[in-house]
Amino acid sequence: MEHSRYRLAVATFATLAFVVAGTSASVANDDDVVVDGNCSKRAEYQLKASPEDGRLEIEGEVDSNRVGQTWRWKLWHNGSLTGKGTRRTKGDSGSFEVRRVIVDMAGTDWSTFKARNIRSGEICRGVVGY
Amino acid sequence: MRLLRNPLAQFLGAGILIIVVAMLAVLRLSDTAAQEEAIDDAVATTELLAESVAEPAIPRGLVDGDPGAIDRFDRAVSERLLVGDVQRIKIWNKDGRIVYSDETELINQTFAFGGEELAVLTAGGHDAEQSDLAKPENQFERSSGGLLEVYTRIWSPEGVPLLFEVYYSAEDIEDRKARVFSAFRPITLGGMTALVVAAVPLLWVLTRRLDRTARDRERLLRSAVDASLAERRRIARDLHDTVVQDLAGTAFALSASARDGGAARDELDRMGRSVRSSLRSLRSLLVEILPPNLATSGLHAALEDLVATAANRGVIVEVEADDLEGVDNNTAGLVWRVAQEAVRNTLRHAEAEHLHVRVTTAGPTVLLEVIDDGRGFDPNEAGDRTHFGLRGMESLIHDAGGHLEVTSAPGQGTRVRLQLEAR
Numbered sequence: 001m002e003h004s005r006y007r008l009a010v011a012t013f014a015t016l017a018f019v020v021a022g023t024s025a026s027v028a029n030d031d032d033v034v035v036d037g038n039c040s041k042r043a044e045y046q047l048k049a050s051p052e053d054g055r056l057e058i059e060g061e062v063d064s065n066r067v068g069q070t071w072r073w074k075l076w077h078n079g080s081l082t083g084k085g086t087r088r089t090k091g092d093s094g095s096f097e098v099r100r101v102i103v104d105m106a107g108t109d110w111s112t113f114k115a116r117n118i119r120s121g122e123i124c125r126g127v128v129g130y
Numbered sequence: 131m132r133l134l135r136n137p138l139a140q141f142l143g144a145g146i147l148i149i150v151v152a153m154l155a156v157l158r159l160s161d162t163a164a165q166e167e168a169i170d171d172a173v174a175t176t177e178l179l180a181e182s183v184a185e186p187a188i189p190r191g192l193v194d195g196d197p198g199a200i201d202r203f204d205r206a207v208s209e210r211l212l213v214g215d216v217q218r219i220k221i222w223n224k225d226g227r228i229v230y231s232d233e234t235e236l237i238n239q240t241f242a243f244g245g246e247e248l249a250v251l252t253a254g255g256h257d258a259e260q261s262d263l264a265k266p267e268n269q270f271e272r273s274s275g276g277l278l279e280v281y282t283r284i285w286s287p288e289g290v291p292l293l294f295e296v297y298y299s300a301e302d303i304e305d306r307k308a309r310v311f312s313a314f315r316p317i318t319l320g321g322m323t324a325l326v327v328a329a330v331p332l333l334w335v336l337t338r339r340l341d342r343t344a345r346d347r348e349r350l351l352r353s354a355v356d357a358s359l360a361e362r363r364r365i366a367r368d369l370h371d372t373v374v375q376d377l378a379g380t381a382f383a384l385s386a387s388a389r390d391g392g393a394a395r396d397e398l399d400r401m402g403r404s405v406r407s408s409l410r411s412l413r414s415l416l417v418e419i420l421p422p423n424l425a426t427s428g429l430h431a432a433l434e435d436l437v438a439t440a441a442n443r444g445v446i447v448e449v450e451a452d453d454l455e456g457v458d459n460n461t462a463g464l465v466w467r468v469a470q471e472a473v474r475n476t477l478r479h480a481e482a483e484h485l486h487v488r489v490t491t492a493g494p495t496v497l498l499e500v501i502d503d504g505r506g507f508d509p510n511e512a513g514d515r516t517h518f519g520l521r522g523m524e525s526l527i528h529d530a531g532g533h534l535e536v537t538s539a540p541g542q543g544t545r546v547r548l549q550l551e552a553r
Contacts, residue, residue: 054234055204080191080198102201103234109197 039124047126060113063095076112077102145326164307169258176280180294185284193286218297233270241267251293256282276300376408410438451489457552471519472500472546480504498548506538
């Protein structure tokens with residue numbers, strides 16, 4: 001219970017911080033922490049952290065409304081690179097989504113998601129704490 | 131109580147007890163064998179997981195607690211490590227810090243190392259032991275029914291030795307124990323039960339035979355006691371009818387002579403004969419009661435004593451006996467007993483005038499003949515008991531390799547012939 005309260009406080013703090021920085025954070029489910037915002041040009045992103053069997057599932061989504069764009073992405077866990085790759089936007093919304101499970105370490109786990117459009121150089125960057 | 135003394139009941143009780151003990155022993159052995167088998171399997175699985183799955187997948191930075199490296203390792207191998215009955219994985223560094231576990235709350239926690247773990251971490255190899263669930267590092271395993279932990283050494287890409295520890299469910303050991311026990315059960319339980327079942331009828335037959343033998347022995351003992359009593363009566367009767375009567379008569383005569391102022395010469399001579407006759411009767415009786423020592427007194431002297439009373443009965447006796455030197459005591463004793471019985475029969479029943487006792491030797495063969503000219507008897511007559519004693523000796527004679535022949539006919543006298551081979 002103490003742990004959940006602590007995490008809720010962190011999520012609240014993160015929401016306030018990103019509202020100030022032009023992004024917004026919200027709690028989708030009781031246990032999920034979601035952060036979204038605008039990228040450096042026209043695209044938007046969303047970053048979600050949710051618990052999964054003693055671990056955390058991190059989902060990063062970029063919505064550019066353009067199909068076929070190539071984006072390089074990276075995911076850091078407490079400042080350490082935990083995943084990276086390349087994706088193309090697709091579907092009606094012209095978006096892509098990456099999903100990674102990270103270990104739920106002691107204390108707050110900060111996940112940083114960064115995506116860069118190879119052609120336009122547009123950058124999306126979000127941080128979620130859980 | 132009587133049932134408890136029954137050999138068959140005792141055998142069945144002992145058989146059931148042995149089966150129970152054997153089953154307990156097999157259960158114990160199964161336990162040990164299953165545990166050893168489970169540990170061997172667990173060690174083999176641990177070595178395989180360590181060498182083939184964990185060590186090749188360890189990324190740089192894991193030993194330093196780098197979160198990204200921990201994530202990558204977790205995603206890469208956690209599902210491949212938690213196979214079969216593997217319940218928990220822990221990877222330790224030499225300081226007792228858990229650098230990785232599938233239970234993520236343990237990661238980066240530090241616990242005190244045991245001596246065995248340090249020894250494996252330092253020198254390599256492996257070890258296995260029952261998990262102590264009271265230890266703090268096992269706080270997440272306490273709900274399990276029991277664990278077996280096996281650990282071995284692996285290396286990080288940086289060249290740091292790590293202790294790779296795998297926890298297995300103890301339920302697997304129980305399953306193995308049941309399998310081993312069920313494999314042994316038909317051999318032990320089935321085999322021993324079959325043995326008991328097969329032995330019961332055999333023992334039943336043997337018990338009945340033993341019972342019958344015991345009854346026969348009891349009957350024989352009773353017969354021996356009866357025979358002994360009858361013999362004592364006969365001796366008492368013989369003493370009363372012969373020696374006692376003769377001595378009483380002599381005593382009366384001596385008393386009468388004393389009263390009359392002295393006996394005439396012929397009277398004293400008659401009393402002397404009477405006393406000598408009594409003496410012969412007593413000696414004859416003595417050799418009947420206690421068989422003589424043939425080795426020291428000789429067979430001829432013994433036979434003379436045996437027939438000493440014949441003269442009193444008006445029987446003319448002739449005794450011929452070779453020296454039995456070189457003949458063993460058993461053979462000589464048997465010759466004596468047959469002669470004794472034959473002479474006794476003649477004197478009691480034959481009403482003979484002449485009796486001839488002859489013992490001759492020819493090489494190893496000893497031949498005894500007791501011949502009388504008495505009234506004889508029909509050997510085929512079932513009710514005849516005059517030669518019952520001789521018949522009783524037939525088995526002894528047969529066992530000694532000898533042959534006994536009794537030839538007789540009413541009015542034709544009797545001839546008893548014994549042939550033995552001296553040993």
